[in-house]
Amino acid sequence: MDIEKIYEAAEIEGAISDPDVAHLIINKDEVVGLQGLPGLSVETEQIENGIDISINLEEGAVIEDPVHLCFGVTDEEAVQNIEMDINIEKNAEIGILAHCVFPQARDVEHIMNADIRIGPGAEYTYLEKHIHSEEGGIKVIPKADILLEKGARFRTDFELLEGRVGMIDIDYETTAKEDSVLEMMAKIDGQGDDEINISEKGNLVGKNSRGVLTTRVALRDEASAEVYNKLIADAPDARGHVDCKEIVQGNGKAKAIPIVDVRNSEAHVTHEAAIGSVDTKQLQTLMARGLSEDESADLIIDGLLS
């Protein structure tokens, strides 16, 4: 399979041919495309089975269009290590669309370790979309430590809705200083014997810091999921919410562990977790409009994961 197939699957052909759009394209352990922009530096170095990436956005720089990162593996069997060091300087703004495309994977391991620092008043959005093969022969192990300085904003959406999950083990931890805002969302559609582990932690250590951890998982067949969301509020006026919903069908197995740890009397954190089959009233409402039970369940799950 050639790299064009990855571009096509990720729908980024237009974006990477635009000189005003920054991008970095990696196939396994090789950089096949790189374009920076003024104020944005992207440096790469080949490491064993992967790439070490350093991204720096200068103080006050604002990147208008989303930056495309594409991590692909066209082989059926491979290990891909991605080491990322991201620094967003004071009052800078950037949005990244990360496409992780493994369309032929039979035995592929994708490991990512990221250290991210978002400077005072800076904004960083990271939307990560995975496209996997239908075989399920993939392990995805992303780990990220994120630090938000005063007034910084960070939002990440992780989405794995196309192809089989295989095994995924997400481990993200964010520390939020004064007046900063973190939003972490993960949406995963599991089937077959997929195994999903999600650990999202938020440490609200600064006065008036805010955090929301959201997880949406659908499980069909024999798929299983364990979701661990922890929000610690350790400062006055820190506010947070943990929200986990998992829909289970067939022989799917789901576990949700929301932990709310409030260590300051002026902080406030709420949580909600719901695991279960598709809601009967929703299901029967759609069936009463003529949809079959399966069509109704699919529509409800599509909505939950949208």
Added chain:
Amino acid sequence: MSILKIEDLTLEIEGSKILNNLNLEINESKIYAMVGPNGAGKSSLAFTIMGLDGYRDIEGDIIFKGDSIKDLSVTERAEKGITLAWQEPARFEGLTVRQFITSSTESGTDPEELLNKVGMDSTEYLDRPMDSGLSGGERKKIELASILAMDPDLVLLDEPDSGIDVASLEKIFDVIKTLGDNGTTVILITHSSSALEHADNAFLMCDGDIVDHGPVSAVGKYFEEECFNCEAFSDQDKADEKKEVKKETK
């Protein structure tokens, strides 16, 4: 011409008789009101006609357009032309109003037009999720729009007027009248005297059975004069009645 005939219908849930040897026949293209105190079995009758979970293990028969439907699934009953609107419509996280309205219809349905028919601004609502961000009254009107899209032969409306602001009530009744004018038979479950006025005929239910039926004026009068003083009429019913009277005199 008869569209729905219910014969000796009995429904038991956890040892309690909810519907008790009930018989009923209604004609097509009419609007029927179903009144009665709380717990009389009005909603249970609607759920049983629709075949919802927990309301399928019945004695007797339900004949729709000449065929027994008691062994059919909810989907199969809907395909035959029956549908239901809940008193408290479901919330759907992530599903937009547009998706909800068009989910059950052939392509070509204009959701904007349908929303406008129920008195809602389509530009404001079409792309909003059908979740708790909408009030119960808004979801109820959207559910009615989805029923218009389906163009059913028989629609069961469970208290379509409850939780609706006074300004929207007339619009709701206009839609119900439109359904009737277009040939849909409507069974309107209600506590409200104002809703009764929009029906052609009425049934009075008590204790799982139909105890009276006929012209709206006669059944409505009987309901107000006799049921209110009956022991079976609970404090909750009286509170509901007072609420309705207050609403109607505003």
